[in-house]
Every structure is written in C-alpha cells, then in structure tokens.
Amino acid sequence: MPLLINQQPVSDDRWIRITDAEQLDQHGDDADLLVDWSVYRDCFDALLARTGQLGVAIPNDIDVAELRPLQTQFAVIAVDFPSFADGRAFSQARLLRRQGFSGQIRALGDVTWDRLRFMHRCGIDAMEIAQDRYSAEMTAAFSEIGVCNQGGVDDPNPIYRQQGV
Amino acid sequence: MYVYSELDQQLIDERVEQYRDQTQRFLAGQIPDEEFRILRLQNGLYIQTHAPMLRVAINYGLLSSAQLRALAKVSRDYDKNYAHFTTRQNIQFNWPALEAVPDILADLAKVQMHAIQTSGSCIRSVTSDHFAGIAAGEIEDPRPWSEIIRQWAALHPEFAYLPRKFKIAVTACEQDRAATQVHDIGVRLVRNEAGETGFEVLVGGGLGRTPMIGKQIRAFLPQHDLLSYLEAILRVYNLLGRRDNKYKARIKILVDAMGADAFRDKVEAEWLQIRDSELKLPQAEIDRVKGFFQPPAYQADAASDTSYADRLASDRDFAVWIERNSFEHKVPGYRAVTLAIKGLLKAPGDVTDVQMDAVADLADRYNFGEIRSTHEQNLVFAHVNQADLYPLWQALVELDLARPVIGTINDMIACPGLDFCSLANAETLSVARQVQTKFDDLDYLYDLGEIKLRMSGCINACAHHHVGHIGILGVDKKGESYYQFTLGGSSNADASLGKVLGKSIPLDQVADTLATILDVFVEIRNEGERFIDTVRRVGNQPFKERVYAPAH
Numbered sequence: 001m002p003l004l005i006n007q008q009p010v011s012d013d014r015w016i017r018i019t020d021a022e023q024l025d026q027h028g029d030d031a032d033l034l035v036d037w038s039v040y041r042d043c044f045d046a047l048l049a050r051t052g053q054l055g056v057a058i059p060n061d062i063d064v065a066e067l068r069p070l071q072t073q074f075a076v077i078a079v080d081f082p083s084f085a086d087g088r089a090f091s092q093a094r095l096l097r098r099q100g101f102s103g104q105i106r107a108l109g110d111v112t113w114d115r116l117r118f119m120h121r122c123g124i125d126a127m128e129i130a131q132d133r134y135s136a137e138m139t140a141a142f143s144e145i146g147v148c149n150q151g152g153v154d155d156p157n158p159i160y161r162q163q164g165v
Numbered sequence: 166m167y168v169y170s171e172l173d174q175q176l177i178d179e180r181v182e183q184y185r186d187q188t189q190r191f192l193a194g195q196i197p198d199e200e201f202r203i204l205r206l207q208n209g210l211y212i213q214t215h216a217p218m219l220r221v222a223i224n225y226g227l228l229s230s231a232q233l234r235a236l237a238k239v240s241r242d243y244d245k246n247y248a249h250f251t252t253r254q255n256i257q258f259n260w261p262a263l264e265a266v267p268d269i270l271a272d273l274a275k276v277q278m279h280a281i282q283t284s285g286s287c288i289r290s291v292t293s294d295h296f297a298g299i300a301a302g303e304i305e306d307p308r309p310w311s312e313i314i315r316q317w318a319a320l321h322p323e324f325a326y327l328p329r330k331f332k333i334a335v336t337a338c339e340q341d342r343a344a345t346q347v348h349d350i351g352v353r354l355v356r357n358e359a360g361e362t363g364f365e366v367l368v369g370g371g372l373g374r375t376p377m378i379g380k381q382i383r384a385f386l387p388q389h390d391l392l393s394y395l396e397a398i399l400r401v402y403n404l405l406g407r408r409d410n411k412y413k414a415r416i417k418i419l420v421d422a423m424g425a426d427a428f429r430d431k432v433e434a435e436w437l438q439i440r441d442s443e444l445k446l447p448q449a450e451i452d453r454v455k456g457f458f459q460p461p462a463y464q465a466d467a468a469s470d471t472s473y474a475d476r477l478a479s480d481r482d483f484a485v486w487i488e489r490n491s492f493e494h495k496v497p498g499y500r501a502v503t504l505a506i507k508g509l510l511k512a513p514g515d516v517t518d519v520q521m522d523a524v525a526d527l528a529d530r531y532n533f534g535e536i537r538s539t540h541e542q543n544l545v546f547a548h549v550n551q552a553d554l555y556p557l558w559q560a561l562v563e564l565d566l567a568r569p570v571i572g573t574i575n576d577m578i579a580c581p582g583l584d585f586c587s588l589a590n591a592e593t594l595s596v597a598r599q600v601q602t603k604f605d606d607l608d609y610l611y612d613l614g615e616i617k618l619r620m621s622g623c624i625n626a627c628a629h630h631h632v633g634h635i636g637i638l639g640v641d642k643k644g645e646s647y648y649q650f651t652l653g654g655s656s657n658a659d660a661s662l663g664k665v666l667g668k669s670i671p672l673d674q675v676a677d678t679l680a681t682i683l684d685v686f687v688e689i690r691n692e693g694e695r696f697i698d699t700v701r702r703v704g705n706q707p708f709k710e711r712v713y714a715p716a717h
Contacts, residue, residue, distance in 0.1 A: 087326025121322035147176040160450040
C-alpha cells in the first residue's frame with residue numbers, strides 16, 4: 001500500500017500488519033510487527049520478548065491515556081480513520097504527542113488527499129493510502145493552505161503568536 | 166468591523182483554490198460522491214430539491230455595504246436575482262451551478278467573504294447579538310469575542326470531522342438575543358464579584374429532534390482562557406460524542422447522557438492540561454481585535470435635532486414604524502432600525518438583488534456603511550441619526566422593507582420548507598402567505614403584543630419552532646402537509662421549549678387555528694400580559710380545548 005512519511009512517498013515499508021494472534025508465528029523473531037491493540041493485549045509478553053520492533057494499531061474509541069505507561073515499547077502507533085466522516089483519531093494523535101510519544105504515528109483506514117494536511121498538523125507523520133486513492137500529486141495537499149490560525153503539533157503557536165504576525 | 170490581515174486574506178484565497186481543486190477532482194471522478202458531500206458541506210454547498218444551495222457566512226451578522234453589493238452581484242451573475250437570509254444570520258443562494266461555486270467564492274473572497282464551515286459536521290459560523298455594541302446594559306461588545314472564536318474555528322485541523330454540526334453563539338446582554346441557551350455552546354459575557362469581565366459557558370443546548378436547554382458548565386471563565394476552554398470542550402466531544410446514530414450525535418446528547426457534572430469534570434480535566442499553553446489569549450491580541458469594533462463617529466449634537474419629533478407628531482405611519490421597527494440606541498440622538506424582510510406574500514428572509522443594492526446605498530448614506538443580519542431573518546441599521554430616520558423610512562417603504570410588523574406574527578421566522586429543501590416534510594412558504602393574508606389588520610396584531618411565531622418544515626427545526634412563542638412544525642401524513650403547534654417556547658433569557666398542543670392540523674386550517682389560539686388569548690389574558698406569559702400562567706389546556714372542540 002502506498003505510504004507517505006514526513007510528507008514524502010516511501011517505498012520500503014518494513015512493517016508487517018498483524019490483526020490476529022495466529023499470524024504471529026508466520027514471521028521471524030526480528031520482523032517489525034504492527035499489531036492490533038487486541039493482539040497486543042493478549043500476547044504482550046511474547047511480543048516484548050521478540051527482537052524486532054513493535055508497533056500497535058489502536059481503535060479510535062480508546063482513551064490514549066491508557067498507552068502512556070506503555071508507549072516507550074512502541075516504535076509506531078497507528079490510529080484509525082474508519083470512514084471519511086470519522087475524526088476521532090485527529091484528537092488521539094494530538095493527545096499522543098502531548099503525552100510525549102515521539103515515535104511514528106501512522107494513519108490507517110480512510111486516508112485520502114483531503115485530510116492529509118489536518119493529519120499532519122495533528123502529529124500524524126505517516127499515512128497509508130489505498131492504492132486506488134493514491135496519486136503522486138496528492139502531496140500538494142500539505143501546501144494547499146499556508147496559513148494556520150491554530151497551533152498544532154507542527155507549530156504550537158496560534159496565528160496571534162506566530163513570528164512576524 | 167473586522168478587516169482581514171494579509172494572512173486572513175491568504176487563508177480564504179487559498180481555501181477557494183483548494184475547493185476549486187476538490188470540485189475538479191470530483192467532476193473528474195476522483196472523489197466519490199459521499200466524500201465530496203462532506204467536503205462541499207464544509208464549504209456551505211448543499212444539493213437541494215431543485216439545485217445546489219450555497220450558504221455564505223455572515224459572521225455574527227455583520228456586513229459592509231461593499232459586501233452586500235457583492236452578494237447582490239452574485240445573485241445576478243450566478244443565481245435568480247435573489248437570496249435568502251437564514252436563521253443563523255447567514256445568506257443562501259438557491260440556484261447556483263455546482264461547477265460555478267468556486268468562481269462565486271473567488272468573487273466573494275475579494276470582499277472578505279467565504280462559505281467556510283457554514284454547513285457540515287464542523288464548527289459552524291459564530292452568531293451573536295444583532296444589537297451588539299449599541300444596546301444599553303451590554304457588558305461589553307460581544308463581536309470581538311465572536312471574531313476571535315471565528316478565527317480559532319476556521320479550518321481547525323482537529324475538529325473538521327466532528328460527530329455532528331457544532332454551533333456557538335455569543336451574547337453580552339441579559340436579554341440574550343443570540344439564543345445562547347439553545348446552542349451547542351453558549352458564551353455569555355458576565356462580570357464576576359471582583360468586577361472582572363469573563364464568560365459564563367453553557368453547553369448542550371439545541372433544537373432539532375431532541376430539543377434541550379443548555380447547561381451551565383462554568384459560571385466564570387477568565388477572558389484569556391476562552392480558546393483553551395472551547396478547545397477542551399470540542400476535544401471531549403470529538404472523542405466521546407456518539408457517531409453510531411446521527412440523531413444522537415449532537416453534544417446535547419452526550420452532555421445529557423453523561424450528566425452535566427461528569428461532562429464538566431472531563432472538560433475541566435482537559436482544560437487544566439492546556440490552560441497555560443499557547444492558546445492563552447495575549448492582551449495585545451484581544452486589544453487588536455477590539456480595535457476593529459470601535460463605535461463609528463457619532464455626531465455629538467444628534468439629539469438636538471427637532472425634525473424627528475415633528476415627523477413623529479405629524480406622520481402616524483412613520484410613528485408606528487418607529488414604535489414597531491426601531492430600537493433604542495445607547496447614544497442619544499441615534500436609533501437602531503430593523504428592515505423587515507417579511508414582505509407581504511413573500512418568503513421570510515428573501516431579498517432581491519435590487520433590494521440588496523439599494524440597502525447598501527442606504528447604509529452608506531445613513532448607517533456608516535454597515536448592515537447587520539438577524540437570526541429573525543431581518544436586517545438592522547444599528548446607528549441611524551434621528552434626523553435621518555424619516556428619509557430612511559421613506560426609502561424603505563419604497564423598497565417594501567418597512568412593514569411595521571417586527572415582533573408580531575407577521576414577523577414570522579420560517580425555513581424554506583418543501584419548496585426548496587430536500588429534507589423538508591411540509592410546505593412552509595404557502596403557510597406563511599396564508600397567515601399573512603388572514604392577519605392583515607395591523608392594529609389587531611399590535612393589540613396582541615409581542616408574539617414570536619416560528620415555522621419549520623421538518624423536525625430539523627431550522628426555524629427553531631420549539632422556541633417560538635407559537636411554534637409550527639410541518640409533518641408529512643401520507644403525502645399531505647400537516648402542522649403541529651407548540652405553545653410557550655422562548656429563546657431569550659427566559660428560554661423554554663414549547664409544549665405540543667395536540668394532533669397536527671391540515672394545511673388549509675393553519676391560519677384558522679392560529680386565529681382560534683389568539684381568540685382564546687385575547688379572552689383570558691391579564692391586562693398588558695404578553696402571549697408567552699399567558700401561556701406560562703394557564704398552560705396549553707384552554708387553547709387545546711378550543712382548538713380541538715368538536716364542531717357544532
């Protein structure tokens with residue numbers, strides 16, 4: 001699946017998505033696994049014993065404060081956009097950054113051109129995009145609007161605190 | 166009024182081009198219908214029964230004459246030479262072509278107007294008191310705060326995909342002409358015991374299918390904390406508001422389900438995290454925005470004019486209009502005037518391009534180039550020198566904008582109903598005509614005193630029928646329009662929700678039913694009692710008995 005990281009397309013995504021505990025045996029000990037939150041909770045002893053890096057994909061209805069004591073275990077936290085109307089993960093991403101998570105935050109699900117900029121501003125630095133919705137031109141989304149009235153993860157300053165305003 | 170900085174202008178210009186690109190990608194088949202629906206709604210574009218409808222923002226109801234002329238031009242160039250003022254102080258065009266909307270928005274951007282967040286599940290345009298800045302007893306002008314909220318809400322990266330629409334109103338007067346108790350958030354300027362100005366914050370009011378009065382979650386919020394507190398409320402709502410059922414997705418349902426205390430605890434806990442962040446408003450920013458809302462250059466000797474008193478004494482029609490359609494100004498020698506967009510047998514809130522251009526000219530001549538729209542679908546000239554009231558009245562009579570009906574049932578608020586709206590269940594415009602035709606005796610209407618009549622064509626309640634002294638809700642019964650009456654609602658300081666009178670009534674009996682209700686009122690009212698107060702005193706029963714009495 002096409003992937004943008006830091007507003008650029010990347011081709012070598014090493015992360016393997018795990019949605020079911022039974023898939024764990026199919027991968028070597030050093031593979032980097034992005035596991036669903038439910039798999040993590042069922043198997044975290046085994047997952048933490050592995051040598052590969054660990055990422056977790058969270059549903060958009062959990063309180064991310066739960067992850068705070070755990071977040072150093074994760075190189076990636078993936079947040080979910082189950083539909084184009086659903087914006088909960090924007091807040092989850094911001095809260096994850098606020099509580100100090102410095103790894104990759106990856107957007108999964110309904111990730112298309114017209115929400116990329118808002119995702120970026122909320123602290124999401126990686127976006128997985130369905131093949132049929134991907135185009136090379138879509139990174140223009142990040143620069144369509146150059147004015148930020150609000151602070152965000154990219155710049156915490158609202159417009160009235162920005163340099164030169 | 167607020168004048169855009171270079172960055173404000175850049176933002177709306179870029180938004181136009183972004184929307185142009187979205188439209189082109191949609192027309193090229195690159196954006197599915199359902200996604201484009203959300204994108205166009207965030208930019209004010211509905212697809213209605215006959216054509217798209219474009220809702221343009223008039224933030225807190227404030228317009229310049231140049232802006233009104235630009236709206237008139239849009240109605241000529243892209244529409245059918247008229248436009249419709251809404252119950253949230255905005256304006257709608259009913260016949261634009263979808264392909265032309267980016268060009269319309271580009272034209273409007275030249276006069277600092279836009280359609281950002283006038284629809285969709287996002288923070289909508291902010292509304293306020295149409296007598297802001299001129300009403301006696303106002304704590305301070307609410308418009309700078311409305312503007313500060315507008316800027317914070319515009320293209321907010323976190324809150325563009327909320328569970329449902331989100332409406333904020335700001336007021337600074339006890340009378341609460343902004344209906345803050347029936348908004349998702351009501352912001353009310355108040356003074357604390359130390360004499361400092363801040364905000365009382367209400368959450369969870371709203372109308373629609375489940376009408377509720379907002380609950381106070383903070384009695385006093387310091388000024389500099391306004392945006393951090395709003396952000397905390399929105400964050401809690403974005404994360405916890407229901408998304409499984411659009412009829413239960415408004416914040417009022419969340420607040421009601423959690424209880425106001427539990428909701429407040431969540432908000433306050435989040436607020437503690439961000440209260441002392443960059444969101445804190447610097448005094449310099451507050452002062453900068455307030456600087457745009459300074460009073461115009463009033464003439465110091467305006468009150469010494471004697472022609473006004475002479476005209477009042479000699480011209481009864483003028484005196485009636487002054488009594489009905491004008492409002493006291495805190496500066497001696499000035500009055501505010503309501504331009505009634507309730508033309509006889511015309512849709513409430515509809516204005517033609519000719520009227521808009523003429524009103525813009527009159528505003529330049531008599532009102533410092535300013536026009537305000539009201540949530541009661543009228544316009545206001547807020548600063549008219551008393552010596553100018555007579556010539557202004559004469560000009561407004563010519564334009565059919567001087568019907569002296571403000572506050573009467575002929576000043577009714579109505580949504581466009583079945584004639585235009587794809588959501589509607591019933592006609593409203595023909596009912597409005599029926600009511601106007603039946604009640605054409607103005608002296609009778611004046612004798613009735615203040616009665617707010619509001620009529621919605623469906624349960625979405627765009628005309629806020631629940632808070633009408635008399636509310637009328639259109640319903641569909643096997644393809645026929647029927648009407649359910651509610652009595653006793655109010656959106657002002659004494660806010661309350663009207664109670665249903667009884668079973669709904671067929672289209673051809675609406676005006677007669679209204680007449681019966683008013684007959685009962687005239688019989689049982691106490692001396693000088695308003696309709697709403699009579700209903701509160703006696704309840705619905707006496708009205709119900711007569712309306713549903715068996716024919717004999």
